[in-house]
Amino acid sequence: MSEPNVVTITTYEAARDAFRHKQLRQALYDAGEVVMADVLVNLHGEAHRARRRLENRLFRRDSHARYERDLFPPIVAETLAPHVEQGRAELVGLSHQMMMNLAAFTAGVDRPQGTPEETFHLYSYMMRFIEGATLAHYTGDREAKRAEVAAALESFDGEFLQPSIARRLAALARSDAGEITEDDLPRDVLTVLLRNRDDLELPAPVVLRETCFYLLAGAHTSATAFVRALHAIFAMAATAPADAEQAATDLAFLQRCVQETVRLQPSSPVAMRWALADIDLRDGQRVAAGDKVVIDLMAANRDPSVFGADADRFDPHRELPDGVGRAGLSFGSGMHACIGQELAAGVESAAAPDGDQLYGLVPVAVQAVLRAGARPDPQDPPRLDPESARGYWATYPVVFTGPPRG
Ligand code: HEM
Numbered sequence: 001m002s003e004p005n006v007v008t009i010t011t012y013e014a015a016r017d018a019f020r021h022k023q024l025r026q027a028l029y030d031a032g033e034v035v036m037a038d039v040l041v042n043l044h045g046e047a048h049r050a051r052r053r054l055e056n057r058l059f060r061r062d063s064h065a066r067y068e069r070d071l072f073p074p075i076v077a078e079t080l081a082p083h084v085e086q087g088r089a090e091l092v093g094l095s096h097q098m099m100m101n102l103a104a105f106t107a108g109v110d111r112p113q114g115t116p117e118e119t120f121h122l123y124s125y126m127m128r129f130i131e132g133a134t135l136a137h138y139t140g141d142r143e144a145k146r147a148e149v150a151a152a153l154e155s156f157d158g159e160f161l162q163p164s165i166a167r168r169l170a171a172l173a174r175s176d177a178g179e180i181t182e183d184d185l186p187r188d189v190l191t192v193l194l195r196n197r198d199d200l201e202l203p204a205p206v207v208l209r210e211t212c213f214y215l216l217a218g219a220h221t222s223a224t225a226f227v228r229a230l231h232a233i234f235a236m237a238a239t240a241p242a243d244a245e246q247a248a249t250d251l252a253f254l255q256r257c258v259q260e261t262v263r264l265q266p267s268s269p270v271a272m273r274w275a276l277a278d279i280d281l282r283d284g285q286r287v288a289a290g291d292k293v294v295i296d297l298m299a300a301n302r303d304p305s306v307f308g309a310d311a312d313r314f315d316p317h318r319e320l321p322d323g324v325g326r327a328g329l330s331f332g333s334g335m336h337a338c339i340g341q342e343l344a345a346g347v348e349s350a351a352a353p354d355g356d357q358l359y360g361l362v363p364v365a366v367q368a369v370l371r372a373g374a375r376p377d378p379q380d381p382p383r384l385d386p387e388s389a390r391g392y393w394a395t396y397p398v399v400f401t402g403p404p405r406g
Pocket of ligand 1: 329
């Protein structure tokens with residue numbers, strides 16, 4: 001098969017338009033079907049609309065509030081406590097543990113033991129699934145890797161998913177019998193899927209993949225944002241100490257810092273689509289049916305016509321045009337716009353009713369680390385992963401210099 005023609009979008013308006021175009025279909029995970037076949041982000045048209053409508057029910061304001069205020073803080077505290085006790089932590093490892101535990105909770109994957117060993121075990125499954133979803137970038141023997149990922153899915157199914165399904169089916173039966181209320185049911189994607197399995201024609205392998213997809217969609221993105229935001233705040237201590245202090249004490253400002261970090265370093269630096277028809281893009285480029293469209297988020301989020309002449313600079317005080325989010329297009333837009341955006345990064349201040357602001361789990365988790373008095377370990381500086389062009393941290397040691405802030 002000949003290589004497709006590739007059209008790259010680098011400006012904000014054209015990128016936003018492309019995200020919303022109905023004749024552009026998801027292309028990022030084509031080689032990753034072992035995990036990604038028929039999962040939400042890969043569906044198109046009516047099939048996507050029906051699944052999204054259903055799953056949207058979980059990602060409503062009342063659920064966000066309950067997650068952020070009641071359900072997540074104990075998980076954050078539980079993950080952080082042993083590190084604070086030791087007086088030090090390695091943020092990359094910590095971020096993965098913390099965000100995966102939160103994502104497992106939202107996806108509906110129970111961790112019955114709740115031990116660090118169980119977290120690591122689940123984490124090793126998740127990393128396998130990420131390898132499966134991103135097989136397009138794999139340079140080794142793809143067939144062998146695909147088989148490895150398929151085997152991991154099968155053991156994850158037996159070990160984690162089937163017991164989680166059994167608990168939820170029992171809870172749904174009790175709810176149908178009137179023994180428990182709607183509010184007593186688990187608030188997670190798996191419960192939503194099980195409840196609507198027949199309407200949506202969801203065979204067991206799709207339930208398995210959709211749950212795994214939520215695990216990786218929620219965990220990896222939030223973990224990277226968490227470490228990068230902490231780095232940006234530590235860096236501010238040298239360049240803008242008043243801002244660094246404000247970030248530690250004012251959650252609304254900290255939320256801006258997280259959003260600015262996510263704008264400058266999107267967790268997914270590109271989005272990709274296949275053109276289903278001939279299209280004229282907003283930036284004047286022409287796309288023919290069958291072309292591949294690459295949306296360069298790194299460039300679109302630094303478009304000076306939207307973010308100003310200093311678009312490349314980290315500035316949480318930045319003034320933005322109406323209708324432009326602080327995180328730029330890092331959460332996508334249009335039909336596939338991130339379903340977890342508000343959960344991860346909250347609602348921007350102006351949009352929230354008075355006194356009822358939600359800040360998002362990344363700012364809340366970053367705040368917990370700052371409150372524990374974290375700062376980079378002067379004896380052991382952080383190191384970027386030399387293998388990664390995307391600027392991932394390989395290790396980020398911190399020490400906790402109490403007393404904890406209240
Ligand atoms: C900082 C954190 C996050 C970032 C930067 C992020 C980014 C994104 C982006 C760019 C997309 C659109 C992909 C595309 O159009 O091709 C997306 C979609 C999605 N995200 Fe997130 N995400 C984050 C957190 C989360 C969380 C916490 C969850 C789950 C609770 C989640 C679940 C999803 C799902 C299910 C989709 C697919 C939506 C659809 O296709 O309708 N994400 N995310």
